Amino acid sequence: MQKDFKIKAKEFDLEATMYSGQTSQPPWHPNGGGYNELLTVNNKPSLITIKQADDKLHITIEAHEKIPLYKVKERINHIFDLKFNIEEFYDFLYSHPPLDSVIDYSRGLRLFLAKDVFECIISSIASANCSIKRWTNAINHIKRSWGRGYQFSKGIFYSFPTPTILAGLDDNSLRSAGVGYRASYIIRTSRMISRIPIKDLKRMDYDRAFNILLKLPGVGPKVADCILLYGFRKLEAFPVDVWIQRIMKHLFSVDDKKLRDFVKDEFNDYAGYVQLYLYNYARKSGILEGVQ
C-alpha cells in the first residue's frame, strides 16, 4: 500500500528539530528535501517519508500491509510533539528574561521523541562523553548490523535491535560499531532491560522513574534525564551537560549543586523545553565564547 496525506504543523522547524542532537535517535535519512524512516505502526513495518512545506507536513507511507492512516498521524504528532502549545511556551520565555533572548535562535524547535524507547536508552548511553556525530553514526551502525532489514522501493531500512539481541552480543563485536568503552554498559543495560518492564516508567512520576534509571549501567543523572525527556516526554526533566552548566551559570549565576532545585522551582514543567532552547542558544549564539 502507498498513501500520502498532510498534517498541520505551525511553529515547527523540521530540519532544526531533526539535527538538534536529541538523544532519542539519529536524524532520519535525508532524501530530496524530506526524510525517510522506518516506523512500526500497529506492529507492521512501514516506510515514512516526511517533508515540510510552509506550515504543513507532507507524509508518504509505504507498507506491505494495510495500516490505518490515523495511527500514522498520531505517531508523527507524537514524535515531533506537534500538540505541544509552543506559543504558550514562548509567552513563558518572554515573561522570564533573560530567557526571552533564546527564542530567535531556535524558533520552531520541538522535542524529537523516541519512536522506540529502547533505541533512546541506548542512544543516550552512547552519547555520554561522545560527539553527536559519532554516537549517531554508531547507532546507525548498530541498526545495520543487528537490526532487522525491511525492503522498500527506496531501499532497505533497519529497525533498532531488541534488548535480547544486544544482550547476547560480546563486548568486542559491539565495539566494532564505534561505541568504545560504552559497549559493556550497553550490553549490561540490555540484559537488565530485557527483564524489566520499561514501559512502566511512562506511568511513574518523574522522581521515581529517575531513580530507577540510575540503576542502569552507563546511566547517570544527565543520561537519565535525556531518557525521561526524549524517551518518555517527562517535561520536568532537565538534562545537565557541560553546555547547560556554562549557560546557566552565565545567565542565572547558579552553581551546579543548586541547579536541580533552581530548575524545579523556576521552570517547572517547561524545564525540558527550556533546556532544549538553552542548549541551542549556548552553542549557536556565541555568547559563551571567552567564558570558561
Place this chain on the structure above:
DNA sequence: GCCCAGGGCTATA
C-alpha cells in the same frame, strides 16, 4: 598527529 566530545565509574580521603 593533536584535541575534544550533550558523562559515568571507580578509587581514595
Place this chain on the structure above:
DNA sequence: TATAGCCATGGG
C-alpha cells in the same frame, strides 16, 4: 558525601 583520574575512539 566529595573530588580526581580514567575511560575508547571517531571526527574536526
